Structure formats: structure tokens, C-alpha cells
Amino acid sequence: MSIQRIGDIVLIQLSDIDSNIYVIGDTVIDSGTGFNFTKLYSLLKMLNIKLEDVKHVINTHGHFDHVGGNGYFLNASISIHEEDAPILENGDLKVSMADFFNGKLKPRHVDRKLRDEDGIRIGSMDCKVIHTPGHSPGSVCIYCPKEKILFSGDTVFSDGVGRTDVPGGDPEALNQSLEKISRLDVKKILPGHGEPVLSDGNKIIVQLAKAGVQPVD
Numbered sequence: 313m314s315i316q317r318i319g320d321i322v323l324i325q326l327s328d329i330d331s332n333i334y335v336i337g338d339t340v341i342d343s344g345t346g347f348n349f350t351k352l353y354s355l356l357k358m359l360n361i362k363l364e365d366v367k368h369v370i371n372t373h374g375h376f377d378h379v380g381g382n383g384y385f386l387n388a389s390i391s392i393h394e395e396d397a398p399i400l401e402n403g404d405l406k407v408s409m410a411d412f413f414n415g416k417l418k419p420r421h422v423d424r425k426l427r428d429e430d431g432i433r434i435g436s437m438d439c440k441v442i443h444t445p446g447h448s449p450g451s452v453c454i455y456c457p458k459e460k461i462l463f464s465g466d467t468v469f470s471d472g473v474g475r476t477d478v479p480g481g482d483p484e485a486l487n488q489s490l491e492k493i494s495r496l497d498v499k500k501i502l503p504g505h506g507e508p509v510l511s512d513g514n515k516i517i518v519q520l521a522k523a524g525v526q527p528v529d
């Protein structure tokens with residue numbers, strides 16, 4: 313369990329199976345599994361953040377390790393890409409992989425269905441939705457051009473790329489998505505798992521895009 317501050321962004325890591333949780337003002341990017349909710353609750357309390365003060369939850373994609381905690385943010389609107397939205401709306405245990413995690417996923421209304429190039433406000437930053445299918449059909453990265461920050465979900469990590477051997481995974485689509493984000497001016501990569509990259513993010517993305525992923529037979 314750890315907390316890191318990256319400027320105004322708070323990164324909370326609860327366990328090996330929870331996604332990274334980013335708190336920026338009244339916005340949370342990915343909510344973890346929900347299994348370690350009491351830990352999250354006390355960490356937020358330490359940071360003087362009340363659950364009811366969180367107004368927006370943005371999910372980078374519909375996998376359980378990123379959306380399982382959504383249910384705890386009752387005052388928050390939920391945003392997710394339109395192609396992964398049905399996972400939340402239907403409480404889809406298979407496609408979300410909640411079954412695999414032995415978790416529960418209650419159907420949840422999606423307030424905003426994100427699309428490529430949509431503008432989105434993250435705390436005080438003006439950012440943009442980048443649709444990056446491959447790890448899942450509705451995976452997105454959130455790019456904040458002024459700050460040169462990329463919230464990369466499970467599309468790209470500091471040391472590799474997202475798995476494609478999961479429901480809806482598509483190696484060819486992931487390669488195209490990597491190529492797409494390699495053209496962005498990125499300093500910091502804030503991924504869905506593992507450690508953030510705090511400088512030269514673009515170099516890492518270009519390398520990973522070059523290496524690419526091999527299609528599975």
C-alpha cells in the first residue's frame with residue numbers, strides 16, 4: 313500500500329491486484345477492485361478527501377481491477393468509453409473478468425460514454441480522450457497536452473504493454489493504438505499498474521510501439 317504525489321495528482325496503490333487509483337481534485341481515474349475499500353477509505357481520509365466529494369469517476373476500461381470500486385463513489389458520475397460501457401451497464405462478470413477475480417459487479421449507470429478526441433476535464437487540467445483499443449475494445453488513454461501527462465490505463469506501462477489474451481483483446485488493434493500514442497508529446501506516463509514514468513515518457517512509448525505485440529494464433 314502506498315501513496316505518491318505527482319504534482320496535484322495523488323497515486324494510490326492498494327495491492328498487487330488493484331489498479332492504480334489516481335485522485336485529482338474531485339476526479340478519480342480508476343477505482344481498483346473495491347476489495348481493499350477500507351484501506352482506500354482511510355487513505356482518502358488522511359488526504360482530507362471525503363468519498364462524497366468525488367464527483368467524477370473515469371474508468372480507463374471495463375476490467376474489474378479498474379471498476380470494482382466504482383460502487384463506493386455514490387455521488388460520482390461514471391465515464392467510460394462507449395465500447396466498454398455495456399460491461400458496467402450490464403454488470404458483465406465475464407467480460408469485466410469479475411468472475412476471474414472472484415468479485416461482484418453490480419450494474420451501474422454510465423453517465424458519460426467517451427469517444428475518441430472528446431475533451432475531458434481532470435481536476436484543473438484540460439485533457440483529451442484517446443481511444444486505444446487492444447487490451448479491451450473500449451480502452452482509453454487520457455492525454456493532458458499542457459502538462460504532457462498521459463493516463464495510460466492498461467494500454468502501456470513503464471516496462472511493457474497491456475495483455476491481449478483477455479476477453480476483447482486484439483494485438484493488431486493494440487499495435488495501432490501504440491503507434492497512435494507514440495505521436496503524442498508525453499513527459500509523464502501514469503499507467504494503470506506499476507510505477508509512473510516521470511520523464512521522457514514519449515521515448516518509452518516509441519520503444520514499446522516499435523517492439524509491438526505479436527498476434528496470437
Ligand SMILES: [Zn+2]
Pocket residue numbers: 331375377378466504505
Ligand atoms: Zn488492469
Ligand SMILES: [Zn+2]
Pocket residue numbers: 373375447466
Ligand atoms: Zn485491464
